[in-house]
Amino acid sequence: MTGKNPIINTQDLSHKYNNCLALDNLNLTIYEGEIFGFLGHNGAGKTTTINILTTLLGQTSGKATVAGLDTIKESLQVKRQIGYLPENVTFYNNLTAFENLAYFARLSGVKNVKEKVAEVLEFLDFTGIENKKMGEFSKGMRQRIGIAQAIIHDPKVLFLDEPTSGLDPLGIKNLREIIIRLNKEKHITVFINTHLLSEVAKTCTSIGVLNHGKLIYKDTLEKTLQKFPDEVALEEIYIQMESQGKV
Amino acid sequence: MNSLTIWIIAQKGYQDALKNVLFLTLLLFLFSLVGISLMVSAFNFQAQVDQYNRAITQLQSMGQSGVILDKPQYFPLQMLRGTIEYLEIIGAIIGIILGYISIAKEKGNNTMQLILSRPISKLSLIGGKILGNTLLLFSILGLIGLFIVFAISGIGHVAFSQAELFKLFLGLLFSYLYLMVFFCLSTLLSLFFKSLPNALIVGFIIWLLIVLIIPQIGDTMDPDNQVPGGLFNSLHMDTHQQQQVMTNFKTYETWRNILEESSVEKHYERLTFATLGIKSIYNGKDLRSIFQDQWGNFLWLIGFYIGSIASAFYFSNNRKFLSKSN
Amino acid sequence: MFEQILIVAANEIRVLMREKTFLLLLSVFLAMTLFSVLIGWSTKTTVLGIYNASLILLKQSGVTHLPSNPFIMIPALALFRNMIIYVFLIGALTSVVIGHSSFIRERKSRVVQLLFTKPISKTCFIAGKIVGILAALLLIIFAVFFISLLSSFFIPGQLLTQQEIIRLSLFYLLSLIYMLIFAMIGLLFAIVLPTESLALLAPIIIWVAVTFIFPELTTGQNPVALLNPTNITQTAPQGAFFTLMHSVLTPFSIEQHYTGLAQPLLETQKQFTSLSIAEIIAQNSGLGISLFVYLILAIALSLYTFYHYAVTRDKMYE
Numbered sequence: 001m002t003g004k005n006p007i008i009n010t011q012d013l014s015h016k017y018n019n020c021l022a023l024d025n026l027n028l029t030i031y032e033g034e035i036f037g038f039l040g041h042n043g044a045g046k047t048t049t050i051n052i053l054t055t056l057l058g059q060t061s062g063k064a065t066v067a068g069l070d071t072i073k074e075s076l077q078v079k080r081q082i083g084y085l086p087e088n089v090t091f092y093n094n095l096t097a098f099e100n101l102a103y104f105a106r107l108s109g110v111k112n113v114k115e116k117v118a119e120v121l122e123f124l125d126f127t128g129i130e131n132k133k134m135g136e137f138s139k140g141m142r143q144r145i146g147i148a149q150a151i152i153h154d155p156k157v158l159f160l161d162e163p164t165s166g167l168d169p170l171g172i173k174n175l176r177e178i179i180i181r182l183n184k185e186k187h188i189t190v191f192i193n194t195h196l197l198s199e200v201a202k203t204c205t206s207i208g209v210l211n212h213g214k215l216i217y218k219d220t221l222e223k224t225l226q227k228f229p230d231e232v233a234l235e236e237i238y239i240q241m242e243s244q245g246k247v
Numbered sequence: 248m249n250s251l252t253i254w255i256i257a258q259k260g261y262q263d264a265l266k267n268v269l270f271l272t273l274l275l276f277l278f279s280l281v282g283i284s285l286m287v288s289a290f291n292f293q294a295q296v297d298q299y300n301r302a303i304t305q306l307q308s309m310g311q312s313g314v315i316l317d318k319p320q321y322f323p324l325q326m327l328r329g330t331i332e333y334l335e336i337i338g339a340i341i342g343i344i345l346g347y348i349s350i351a352k353e354k355g356n357n358t359m360q361l362i363l364s365r366p367i368s369k370l371s372l373i374g375g376k377i378l379g380n381t382l383l384l385f386s387i388l389g390l391i392g393l394f395i396v397f398a399i400s401g402i403g404h405v406a407f408s409q410a411e412l413f414k415l416f417l418g419l420l421f422s423y424l425y426l427m428v429f430f431c432l433s434t435l436l437s438l439f440f441k442s443l444p445n446a447l448i449v450g451f452i453i454w455l456l457i458v459l460i461i462p463q464i465g466d467t468m469d470p471d472n473q474v475p476g477g478l479f480n481s482l483h484m485d486t487h488q489q490q491q492v493m494t495n496f497k498t499y500e501t502w503r504n505i506l507e508e509s510s511v512e513k514h515y516e517r518l519t520f521a522t523l524g525i526k527s528i529y530n531g532k533d534l535r536s537i538f539q540d541q542w543g544n545f546l547w548l549i550g551f552y553i554g555s556i557a558s559a560f561y562f563s564n565n566r567k568f569l570s571k572s573n
Numbered sequence: 574m575f576e577q578i579l580i581v582a583a584n585e586i587r588v589l590m591r592e593k594t595f596l597l598l599l600s601v602f603l604a605m606t607l608f609s610v611l612i613g614w615s616t617k618t619t620v621l622g623i624y625n626a627s628l629i630l631l632k633q634s635g636v637t638h639l640p641s642n643p644f645i646m647i648p649a650l651a652l653f654r655n656m657i658i659y660v661f662l663i664g665a666l667t668s669v670v671i672g673h674s675s676f677i678r679e680r681k682s683r684v685v686q687l688l689f690t691k692p693i694s695k696t697c698f699i700a701g702k703i704v705g706i707l708a709a710l711l712l713i714i715f716a717v718f719f720i721s722l723l724s725s726f727f728i729p730g731q732l733l734t735q736q737e738i739i740r741l742s743l744f745y746l747l748s749l750i751y752m753l754i755f756a757m758i759g760l761l762f763a764i765v766l767p768t769e770s771l772a773l774l775a776p777i778i779i780w781v782a783v784t785f786i787f788p789e790l791t792t793g794q795n796p797v798a799l800l801n802p803t804n805i806t807q808t809a810p811q812g813a814f815f816t817l818m819h820s821v822l823t824p825f826s827i828e829q830h831y832t833g834l835a836q837p838l839l840e841t842q843k844q845f846t847s848l849s850i851a852e853i854i855a856q857n858s859g860l861g862i863s864l865f866v867y868l869i870l871a872i873a874l875s876l877y878t879f880y881h882y883a884v885t886r887d888k889m890y891e
Binding site: 253269272273276280283284286290293294299327329332333335336338340347351367443444445447448449451452454455459462463464466467468470478482483486488491492493495497499516530536557 | 593594597598601605608613615616619621622623624626627630631640644655658659662666670677707728765769770773774777778781785786789790793795796797800812814815
């Protein structure tokens with residue numbers, strides 16, 4: 001169901017942290033309806049990219065657009081179109097799940113908060129926990145609330161930063177199903193930062209590989225698997241690309 | 248308990264504190280305060296002398312002799328009032344921070360589990376922490392003592408007598424006992440609270456109550472403090488008459504006393520003020536006569552000290568404190 | 574825009590009301606308010622008793638010229654004079670904790686990363702925080718004011734006149750401003766400092782400096798003496814050192830600005846009773862203006878640091 005319209009686009013996007021080039025002229029286009037898996041070693045610049053696309057960080061040079069909107073000049077509009085789940089968010093522990101979700105929904109301009117919270121929890125198959133305090137939640141439960149707050153305002157793009165870290169196998173499986181359903185049923189484009197290759201193979205429709213701030217590979221999953229017919233696993237493709245520094 | 252492991256833990260506690268920005272900031276702060284309070288005392292004394300000299304010149308210019316005025320006398324230990332009060336207030340905070348660090352360091356990195364997975368009992372762990380911080384407090388108070396001796400001999404150009412030096416030593420020793428009470432309190436709070444910063448805040452609340460509020464209530468309940476310049480002064484009554492009147496108000500005084508006795512700060516203050524002669528009636532007296540009056544406060548202080556160390560041992564061994572902070 | 578500010582402010586209060594440390598501080602503050610009135614009343618009764626007993630004794634010993642009742646000259650409002658001290662001790666500390674937790678909470682839970690990707694401007698967000706803090710402090714002040722008023726109804730001979738109620742209200746308004754300054758200092762350090770404990774301790778050090786050190790340096794009084802409500806003085810002792818300190822430090826010693834205004838409002842001393850409210854304000858306008866300036870300064874600094882806060886570089890985790 002990959003469409004033709006680009007929804008995320010970066011042109012020569014660079015970012016420097018104290019003279020260290022975290023992101024080096026990134027040119028990346030992601031189309032509406034994709035589930036994009038962004039791979040790379042620790043410190044490759046994946047989180048920097050997500051930070052720029054979610055308007056948390058301004059780039060040093062270049063340009064980035066999300067849903068056709070400039071991430072710096074039109075940041076407020078961009079924020080209306082995106083949902084974001086960073087790594088390791090623990091929420092307001094003293095508030096209930098409902099209170100947490102209602103707060104984020106209101107901030108995103110959602111009007112019928114009660115119905116919307118119920119709808120989202122229903123979609124995530126996570127009802128009956130509305131009045132429990134978030135402090136009592138397990139990592140996996142928190143992750144679901146994290147997804148719920150990210151989609152409660154019906155965004156066009158969902159950004160997930162290392163969403164599987166700290167989850168048990170069952171939690172990972174549930175998350176995978178949720179991502180696919182969000183993509184299929186709600187037509188949300190998903191951008192996932194990860195270094196779990198098995199996840200990418202099972203979930204994503206296209207992949208990109210980042211190495212020391214440079215994009216060294218980008219294609220659909222299908223074509224990637226065709227290009228490397230000899231390789232058994234995606235992992236080996238990845239290691240091969242990483243060691244060569246490019247494809 | 249193994250004395251070697253205790254010693255290792257003690258050394259580590261000592262080093263941890265010396266590497267902690269929080270603690271070092273506070274320590275610097277305390278030293279500046281001691282300096283400031285000594286300076287203020289010195290200038291206060293100078294102001295008194297100036298005033299005395301002015302009064303003498305004025306009297307002499309009017310053709311009268313100046314002998315009717317008492318010359319302000321210089322007692323080095325009396326200059327320490329501000330210092331002791333800062334130890335009461337800021338010193339207690341340092342005790343709380345030290346207790347917090349000693350546990351936070353282990354809990355924060357989850358090294359508590361690592362340590363306890365070795366053949367070390369919880370008792371040695373707490374014993375080590377207490378020993379390490381005792382050494383640390385000795386070093387700090389020792390430095391403060393040296394600083395005081397040099398600063399005061401410098402200001403007044405008078406060397407300390409042996410008796411004065413011994414009184415100063417006792418004053419610092421009492422300070423150690425007092426600070427350890429707060430150390431143990433904070434160690435326990437940090438062990439029990441799931442959230443370490445909450446332990447710190449609760450520590451501050453208790454500090455506020457014990458150090459500032461209870462003594463302040465005691466002070467305001469003092470009838471003599473109710474009228475500016477003193478109630479009995481305004482009634483023109485002498486001490487004997489005061490006592491006669493106050494016998495009728497025993498209950499009120501008892502309540503006021505209970506309130507004051509409940510705060511370790513009051514005992515520390517009374518004992519130290521008496522020992523150092525900051526309270527004028529004890530000034531220049533020998534230790535025996537001071538202690539005849541002050542043994543009650545001394546016992547209270549020792550009692551608080553032993554009580555808090557015992558509870559640190561007791562509670563840390565009786566409740567699980569592996570609970571990871573989140 | 575206003576709606577968003579209100580959303581943030583409402584959340585601020587909701588979260589605060591669930592925080593145990595805040596509730597503990599609040600109960601200490603409220604209990605002390607109640608307690609201070611009780612103590613004031615019981616002390617007053619006792620002192621009157623002592624006075625009467627003394628009169629009998631003095632008469633027996635043949636004194637003919639009997640001194641007048643020293644308490645007659647002490648006005649009803651003086652019953653609340655301990656509140657001055659509780660505000661700059663407990664009130665200020667509570668405010669520091671409110672301001673501190675207001676932003677630390679979001680940093681350590683990483684919620685701030687979520688918030689900054691929601692369609693709300695930084696200005697609305699921080700404005701919401703400040704409104705929330707102000708509302709929390711207002712609630713506290715109202716509660717304290719209510720306890721004071723109520724107790725004055727129940728304690729015999731303590732009914733306040735209209736004029737006195739106005740004075741009391743002005744005193745609490747002043748206290749609100751003073752507490753807000755400390756809340757903003759707490760917020761400021763919660764934004765800039767890297768760890769939670771440093772961010773808590775820094776404003777507490779400032780609080781100690783303002784409450785004990787500056788007054789000591791400018792008046793030559795020892796720290797503990799500053800806690801006696803009948804003893805608070807604003808003047809410097811003689812000597813070049815104190816004159817210098819007084820002129821250099823007094824502008825920074827905001828606790829003295831606060832007490833300087835609060836004392837005449839609460840008629841802590843006889844000479845204040847003859848002053849009307851207008852006269853008090855006219856005589857101490859400098860102190861009031863200075864407190865306002867500090868408040869605006871603290872808010873401005875919090876805003877400045879907030880706009881420069883780099884969310885993606887923040888390493889604070891729970």
